[in-house]
Amino acid sequence: MSQLHPVVAEVTARVAARSERTRRAYLDRMAAAASDKPTRTALPCSNLAHGFAACGVEDKLTLRGATKPGVAIVSAYNDMLSAHQPFLEFPAWLKSAVREAGGVAQFAGGVPAMCDGITQGRTGMELSLFSREVIAMATGVALSHEMFDAALLLGVCDKIVPGLLIGALAFGHLPAILVPAGPMASGLPNKEKARIRQLFAEGRATREDLLEAEAASYHSPGTCTFYGTANSNQLVVEVMGLHLPGASFVQPGTPLRRALTEHAGRRAVELSGGGEHTPLAQIVDEKSVVNGVVALLATGGSTNHTLHLPAIAAAAGIKLTWDDFDDLSAVTPLLSRVYPNGSADINHFHAAGGVQFLVGELLDAGLLHPDVRTVAGPGLDRYRQQPFLDGDQLVWRDGATRSLDTDVLRGVAEPFAPDGGLRLLQGNLGRAVIKVSAVAPEHRVVLAPARVFTSQADFTAAFRAGELDQDVVVVLRNQGPRANGMPELHGLTPALGVLMDRGHRVALLTDGRMSGASGKIPAAIQLTPEAAAGGPLSLVRDGDVVRVDAERGTVEVLVPDAELAGRTAVDGPAADADWVGTGRELFAVLRRGVGPADRGATVFGTLSGQDTGDTVDAGGSAPVADPSEAAVASASLMPTQGR
Structure with missing residues (x-):
């Protein structure tokens, strides 16, 4: 096993030291909330009857008992946004898989999902960051019924994944798996899209030219294929051990996507009890947070995560700062070039070796903590493996050990740049x-x-x-x-x-x-x-x-x-009285209570004992x-x- 890089070790140690009080308080709360029996067994009979009234006969019998787990499905589905439209079919698949594994899954709640691509430049965009807090609260509402022993969190895009994770961390005594939907197929090449956008800005292309290019870029169900916040979300949470290995960039509408989704349901049952019991609070720790930062830096990911990762960490009682990003960036080589950092898209990255190659390279260089808990089991080595279908059977095999396209993805020995490219300015x-x-x-x-x-x-x-x-x-x-x-x-x-x-x-x-x-x-x-x-x-x-x-x-x-x-x-x-229209007045209380950007621009910092x-x-x-x-x-x- 490679020796951990001294800067990664030092940053992790100081994160743990500065977080000692808040992390301990968080873990104590989670321990107090945990139970060695299904959570619903503590409910009075009338409450429990309300909780399973709409279930079928078989599921009712299971939930009346005191041995089998209940699993919550919390989804950001809507059919306006391409990234979330595939989630329409997921609950039925998950319910069936959980039932086969011996549990009962219920659709516990939906959360909003807004698209920054649609609201860009419009007043609706002023709700975007605050939607993360709303999603976190909606996740909390969904999980508050005390019917559940694990959670499946369905989301992809910008504020949605951080919001789901922040909300679920308030119930960190439960296991939780993030379930992605995958990217759309590649469309108009990114260089051509950027060229037409710039021509339009100069007045040398018409609106119809621009619309045609944009429609050829964003053209089908699935996540947008550039490496913005949505795809950064997927990569970061996979390296944090919150996705099944290799789940991030499998396209929707494929047999492998369905097989991974169904396995997430079975895995939630396995994690909810017995010797494999692994609550979310034990996965999101100081080491996994640092792993997430390193993965972001090694791929030139979205700067939005300098807001989201500190906010997620704070929800787990961990204090992550921009200084930590800066110091880790200095020693993390840039291993990928995906638009806007290059011309390739996320499908090209995946085909070149993707997350599995990246994790292997970073582990071998001592830049990731290997000794972490994940939804796939102990240790990050499991994330070197890639999922395949062997007939109808889902299996994992070792991923690529060399890049299949060095214009898109490289090893530590020949990086695109010696550092991660994200820097702190003061x-x-x-x-x-x-x-x-x-x-x-x-x-x-x-x-x-x-x-x-x-x-x-x-x-x-x-x-x-x-x-x-x-x-x-x-x-x-x-x-x-x-x-x-x-x-x-x-x-x-x-x-x-x-x-x-x-x-x-x-x-x-x-x-x-x-x-x-x-x-x-x-x-x-x-x-x-x-x-x-x-x-x-x-x-x-x-x-x-x-x-x-x-x-x-x-x-x-x-x-x-x-x-x-x-x-x-x-x-x-603008004064509150002028910050109206497009629903903005509904969010004024969040605007007044939000903390500074270098603390995640969140209203939740104090909930984990951290003063924003x-x-x-x-x-x-x-x-x-x-x-x-x-x-x-x-x-x-x-x-x-x-x-």
Whole structure:
């Protein structure tokens, strides 16, 4: 067995040290909730009768007894979203498989699933991040009936998987398996899609041209095939041991997809009792969280997981910080290039060796913890194996030990880059993250005048008017979680790409999100403290010189500290009374209660004993002042040296 990399070991140790109190409190709660008998046996007769009233005769008899498990199905099915439409058939398959294994599965609840691709650039996108919290709460409602001894969680896309997992972790005394649906078949090549998007941004392609390209890209049931948050979700949770091995990228509508789904049902029964009893709380621990970060970094995955993984970890009592991402990124080689970090899609990645090859390489390099619990059993070695159908029988065999396409997937000995490409930026504007896995080295340092906007529409108008045809750092503020729910901003990418292609030095600086779609543009994102919380970004003016330096790890405005501290903000976020329409008023309480981006932009941190306002340094020492309440102090932060 390979020796664990010293940085992986050190980061894991400090995560465990800083989380000691909150993790212990969480595990104590889970232990108190656990039972050595089916949960429903504690219910009064009337309650239990309500719980099985709609079941068939056979299932009623099973649930009246006190030995066989009940399994909850919680699904994000809807038939508008391609990624979730395949879930229509899954509950029937799962119920049958669970019954054959000796249990009873019930559809416990549905959770919402919204699509950032549909709401992009619209006011509905301002609900997107908060939908994660709603999904977590809906999962909690589904599991609250105390009828269940295990859970099957059906979800794929951006906020859905994190929300399901956060909700299930509140019931972490139960086993839980995440059940994916798989990606759609490959459509229009990604290079061609990007080309037409950029032509449209320049006014050189019609709306019909653009719609035709988009329809050829997103064309059938299944997950979108680029490597954004949805597919990052799948890969990360598989490496965390929450999927069956090899389940992430098997396409829907295939016999293998159905066989994996049915096996997940049988496996939930096995994990719910006897010697294999493995609750979710024991799978999601400090080691598996670090494994998830490493897998994200090794594949150039979505920056949204710098929000989601800390929020998931917090739900399990674990304090994960951006410093941990930064230090792990420095030693994790980039092993894949999938759009927007390359031209290939996730199907090409899967065909080249996929998760199994990736896990094998990272394990052999000592970059993953092998000694973890998973839904497939103890140890991560099981995830080197790939599922196949031998006739009607589902079997696992050793996966590829060499890449079948080195333009898409490589080994540790010949990576695309020596590091994971996700970096922490710090300076007198606060802290941000930047993904450079698709940014050419010559574009990773930008020093240019700022042009400040507070909406995507204003930016687009300025671009079309020719006002940005120069070296520029586009500052888009009041896009953080407290301001407007932190919508994704990857609609900016085509126009910024045009400016770069014209030979200008271009960067984006924002307290909003860019997901996995920042591509070739250096984008310092999720800046915290956000402008709406009084962060220094609220003080930047047009013409101020801003430096975004991904090499040194700095983000700063070149304005003297005294001058910056003497300024007042000239614009602010929308008031609650103005944040209405498209259902936004329903989410105002979440907007008021959300924590900062570097703590996962979540409202749930305190539920695991973690104060969402605490900032813990890389070494796990005592908390320092809440940056969102100390904007003036933040303005005087000195830039820190990066790598």
